[in-house]
Amino acid sequence: MKALTVQQPWAWAIMHGGKTIENRTQNWNYRGPLAIHAGNRFSKRGADSDLVHNAWHSHGSYKYTPGDRDAFVYGAILGVVDLVDVHPEAGCCKPWGESSYVEHGGRERKQIVHLVLENPRPLAEPYPCSGALGLWTPPKFEVPA
Template structure:
């Protein structure tokens, strides 16, 4: 099993809001179960995203001003299946992007879409440290994930 650290509220959108595409700049050969780790940093860009707002409203949250309260950070929040990775080509709307400006102002133009399916949220977030890029969680964390949610392993 591999893991990916994603800032909130994007991690929430993957697990609960129908976000099936994660935008990255690195192409990976890995396919299979992918633990979603909610990072320690909040995404202001995610908090003003219309697609995240729409997903929140459809989930029953109404139209609210986002804040960090209530969103787990620094923890694995669930597992999805990474089923495909392909270069951006104007596809995968509304979640797929062709470019974005990341934290710190750096513009990213060479985007790949990670196609995610079958989100399985954990009953409770599992606190742990994350990492940049695709990373391998320690075996004790993998064991916990398999125990907590059927079909994760």
């Protein structure tokens, strides 16, 4: 199994909010189970996303808003999804798929690759661990069925 570190609230949206596409700039050959690790960084762009807001409110059990950093878990594996496809952006995968974005406030537009995610299986309790860039091998933990 591999793992992917994702900033909050995007990691929450993958596990609980119906986010089926993760936008990246690197193409991977790996397909299979993928642990979703919530990194230690918070994405203001994610917190401002209408998609995240709609998912948050339709989830219904939260008294916080997606912009409240304290509403999220950081530095832990939240669950497992199946990575079923990776392909360059081609006007597909809406609404979560993006066509390009400027990374971390820079001016250079990066080519987007869509990671297609299915079957989210949240852990009963987040598994604290350090993350890494790119795909990485997580420590052993019990994978939900």
